[in-house]
Amino acid sequence: MKIAVYGQKITEQNIPYLNKFIKYALNQSIEVYIEKCFLQTLSSFREFKEMKYPIFSHYEELKKNFSLMFTFGGDGTILSAINFIRDSGIPIVGVNTGNLGFLATFNKDVFIHKIDQIFNKKLYLMPRSLxxxxxxxxxxxxxxxxxxxxxxxxxxxxxxxxxxxxxxxxxxxxxxxxxxxxxxxxxxxxxxxxxxxxxxxxxxxxxxxxxxxxxxxxxxxxxxxxxxxxxxxxxxxxxxxxxxxxxxxxxxxxxxxxxxxxxxxFYVYIFQEGKNTYFKTLREKLLWGIDQRN
Structure with a gap:
């Protein structure tokens, strides 16, 4: 299995989650490709300074039997990742290390516990029109x-x-x-x-x-x-x-x-925890049903 990893910027407190995820994937004999500019960003952190990973830098490179793309960031990161995905049909797993997270619905803590289900594609795959x-x-x-x-x-x-x-x-x-x-x-x-x-x-x-x-x-x-x-x-x-x-x-x-x-x-396919995750996200992000008077 091949997977792609993409991000734009990442904070130091999120590095342990990303590092744990990549180590898990490599232990499962999964090939991990990291987007070129994102890898340059990661190389400034101690955990990634000495590590060598295969890279991708163009959307045509992702058409070669990639099973999933993992994005680390917010919704803007997923929108940027679409430039690499385009019409390839590669599903996206959005790990929310940003602010809103309407598209990147996986909380980084939940994501770590759902890795097996994600790799086995047992979660809900939502097609999105463009x-x-x-x-x-x-x-x-x-x-x-x-x-x-x-x-x-x-x-x-x-x-x-x-x-x-x-x-x-x-x-x-x-x-x-x-x-x-x-x-x-x-x-x-x-x-x-x-x-x-x-x-x-x-x-x-x-x-x-x-x-x-x-x-x-x-x-x-x-x-x-x-x-x-x-x-x-x-x-x-x-x-x-x-x-x-x-x-x-x-x-x-x-x-x-x-x-x-x-x-x-064509559609873009985004993994989420369940079919009704969207409505749960709306409640949480838009503060529906929460009394703000105090």
Whole structure:
């Protein structure tokens, strides 16, 4: 069995958990590959200074019989890891050493006790849908034009609003006068969309959410649509460019670029402890049912 290990930064108090996990895997004759930049970060700690591990640094290297990817960090770490996973179908085990943990649902203490079940794939595997992006002018690479959380259009180099004309399956919906627009998956509904007033949607739903960012029209509200539909966007701005983000990736496009957003033709698979872990996570992270008056 081959596994991949990925992280972005790690604190000293989390090193013993990672070290124990890797030693356990090696004792089980499991090949452990560590992402190149993460291994450089780990090499500053005594436990990893003298150790040699095989590395990976490109998504094509993960298509060679890898069984699992383990991420150590928060949800942002998983979003970055998607750049390596892409459409390979390799399941992700997110160990939460960060803050929120809507995606990285394994507490580091619980994770250590669940290692055998994880390696034997006896826990619940949740498929997560993604967004796919195409442009009328720019040709994106077919394996790099996707987002697990959301695609966001934002004004750039101006304090003025931008206007975004929205078409659903070629039918005109409306024009948003706003700072921007978020197109979110159910997975991303607890992210940027939520902070802008969007609804929470459980990840097994087949929907997208359109959430305007600071709209000028008070009657502009988030809209839930089927993920079988295509969203077509035309952007009007006083400046030449607008900003486009896809999860952790940010770029600028000329306003002549019209965007077409639809469901990606593949899923990302994330391990969690049980089928209803999502609702447990919502209660814990959003403090539902907890009296905050005192």
């Amino acid at each position: 967004l796919c992006l195409e442009s009328s002018i720019i040709k994106f690479h077919k394996t790099f034009n996707f987002a697990l959380n959301e695609i966001v259009i934002l004004r750039k180099e101006t304090v003025s609003m931008i206007t975004i004309d929205v078409y659903i399956d070629n039918d005109f919906l409306t024009s948003y006068w706003a700072d921007g627009l978020i197109i979110s998956t159910p997975t991303g509904s607890t992210g940027y969309s939520l902070s802008c007033g969007g609804p929470i949607i459980s990840p097994d739903n087949k929907n997208f959410v359109l959430t305007p960012i600071s709209p000028h029209n008070l009657f502009s509200r988030p809209l839930v649509i089927s993920d079988h539909q295509t969203v077509h966007l035309k952007i009007h701005s006083r400046t030449m460019y607008y900003s486009l983000s896809m999860d952790t990736r940010l770029t600028s496009l000329k306003k002549e670029n019209e965007l077409y957003i639809k469901k990606a033709p």
